[in-house]
Amino acid sequence: MSYRRAMPNPRPDQWIRVQPEGLFVVPGGFHVDPMRPVPRALVTHGHSDHARPNNAAVLATAETLAIMRARYGDAAGGTLQPAALGESMRIGEVDVSFVPAGHVLGxxxxxxxxxxxxxxLSGDYKxxxxxxxRPFQPVLCDVFVTEATxxxxxxxxxxDSGEIARxxxxxxxxxxxxHVVGVYSLGKCQRVICLLRQAGWDRPIYLHGALQALCDLYESLGVPLGPLLPATGASKAELAGQVVLAPPSAIADRWSRRLPDPVVAAASGWMRVRQRARQGGVELPLVxxxxxxxxxxxxxxxxxEAGEVWVTHGREEALIHQLRSTGRAARALALIGFEEDDGA
Known part of the structure; x- marks a missing residue:
């Protein structure tokens, strides 16, 4: 049986509005992933284009709050309230619950x-x-608000296994x-480490210093990463035949000169576009x-089974065209502030 049904009044587009601060849920009095500080923010995950500092109150999963504290310190928010996955709560006139998105920890x-x-509202997901x-959990709905990166x-x-095998x-x-692999510090770094472990790589993995803090946080939150060592200070002889993870910006920097004849790799969905790989000097693109x-x-x-789809950011036009051609209502929200980065 389909979940699709006739929209009641008021329709969702009458009580969810796009404001300069971001997506505002009127009967709840809160914003979701706001771009500017607001009195009350609900945050989908810890990436900086979704979890911004200095909101008066923040509701997010415990892991996302931990990531925000690690990144922003006291600026993470005035009041930080953890949301348990799957539990419903009433905020104003809206019943709210958080379910896994499968994007990054929390x-x-x-x-x-x-x-x-x-x-x-999906946030970012895979x-x-x-x-x-935790893996993405589908929820039947009337309106699905999706990314389109x-x-x-x-x-x-x-x-993924084939890319790690390469x-x-x-x-x-x-x-x-x-082999130095460009990875985003939150999510991609830790995932590549775990994929390597699953493939049998039990040797130490060397890290650029900018990646260490969030790896430590992941381990403190129950995600084992195996032996990790700082790349800075290691000799060229020690790094020969090893995996080194670094932010993409560091690979283009003089920092990478300490590595022995490095094979430059990058782990990103954008590596499907050969021109982007070439422009970044990537010898081994990993999709x-x-x-x-x-x-x-x-x-x-x-x-x-959403009868209506709203697209927040990414390649809106192609997705909307495809959905409309199959009879679904679809539109772009034209939210500004979500970044297209190498962490994708």
Missing amino acids: SAQIVLEHAGSRVV RRPDPTC FGLPVFRHPP LLHSIALFPERA ISDHADWDELLATIDEV
Whole structure:
């Protein structure tokens, strides 16, 4: 039986509004992932374009709050309230619950129920298995608010295991060289580490100093990463044949000169675009993404049975065209402030 039903009054687009601060839920009196400080913020996950500092009150999962404290200190928010996954709470006139989004540790979709409608705000999400976070949980809804970072048919991500196998094969071919992989500090770094462990890499993995704090936080929150060592201070002989993880910006910096004839790799969904890899000087592009690809976006929208889809950011035009061609109502919210970064 389909979840789709006739929209009651008031419709969701009458009580969820786009403001300069971001998406505002009027009957609840709160914003979701606001771009500017607000009195009350509900936050889907810890990436800086969704979790910004200096809100008066923040409601998010305990892991997201821990990430915000680690990044912002006292500026994480005036009052920080943890939300337990799956538990419903009443905020103003809206029933609110958080369910897993599968994006990074602590990431959640936010489910809103008001005036006979259910709206799911996905935040960022992926559908691939990830040992560092809970898997995406589909929720039947009337309106699905989705990202579209990889909302073009060209973006079809290969299996993660195959990309890690390519990295390990390159290490076997060039044991005298270090393999430095550009990774975003939150989520991608820890996921690549765990994928390497799953593939049998039990040797130490070397880290740029900017990655250490969040790796420590992940381990403190119950995500084992195995032996990690600082890359800074290690000799070239010690780094030969090893995996070194670093922020993409550091690889283009003089920092990378300390590495022995490095093979430059990058782990991102954008590595599907060869021109981006070439522009970044990437010799070994690894298509490992923390976002849903084109097929997964469409499959997810089918799975939640939403009759109406709102697209927050990314490749809105192609996704909206595809959805409308299949009879779904779809529109762009035109939110400003969500970044397109190498962490995708």
